[in-house]
Amino acid sequence: xxxxxxxxxxxxxxxxxxxxxxxxxxxxxxxxxxxxxxxxxxxxxxxxxxxxxxxxxxxxxxxxxxxxxxxxxxxxxxxxxxxxxxxxxxxxxxxxxxxxxxxxxxxxxxxxxxxxxxxxxxxxxxxxxxxxxxxxxxxxxxxxxxxxxxxxx
DNA sequence: GCCAACGTTGGC
DNA sequence: GCCAACGTTGGC
Numbered sequence: 032x033x034x035x036x037x038x039x040x041x042x043x044x045x046x047x048x049x050x051x052x053x054x055x056x057x058x059x060x061x062x063x064x065x066x067x068x069x070x071x072x073x074x075x076x077x078x079x080x081x082x083x084x085x086x087x088x089x090x091x092x093x094x095x096x097x098x099x100x101x102x103x104x105x106x107x108x109x110x111x112x113x114x115x116x117x118x119x120x121x122x123x124x125x126x127x128x129x130x131x132x133x134x135x136x137x138x139x140x141x142x143x144x145x146x147x148x149x150x151x152x153x154x155x156x157x158x159x160x161x162x163x164x165x166x167x168x169x170x171x172x173x174x175x176x177x178x179x180x181x182x183x184x
Numbered sequence: 185g186c187c188a189a190c191g192t193t194g195g196c
Numbered sequence: 197g198c199c200a201a202c203g204t205t206g207g208c
Contacts, residue, residue: 163189
């Protein structure tokens with residue numbers, strides 16, 4: 032089992048929106064970056080755990096936990112001309128973009144802010160604390176997972 | 185709203 | 197295949 036951090040803007044789709052979905056489950060669509068796509072397609076598996084991160088808000092940080100309930104399959108929003116995420120270069124025969132399904136697990140009582148993550152000496156190698164990182168999906172090590180969980184208490 | 189950091193695109 | 201122009205992300 033692996034650990035991940037997924038970023039989302041709370042105004043677009045925050046952790047509360049996930050908790051309110053039917054079965055508290057939603058497909059994580061709209062990822063249009065090849066590095067993140069490769070993780071969705073090849074590495075992210077059912078039962079993997081996810082830190083839900085709120086970006087582009089004040090303050091940014093980790094707000095809770097979700098888990099993967101379906102591994103990578105083609106992102107059909109890329110095939111829908113009505114969608115904001117439409118990509119004419121993606122076809123049903125040769126899908127370019129992938130998504131997974133995630134289920135709400137828990138919301139932390141308090142956000143763990145980006146600032147706290149940056150200031151924790153054991154998290155200095157985390158992708159999300161490194162400057163300029165814009166990847167919306169990044170791996171989290173087992174140790175980082177544990178450290179961050181302990182910060183949530 | 186600004187702008188640094190980067191990813192992508194497209195002319196050559 | 198280089199690289200300038202452009203677009204996007206996301207912290208501040």
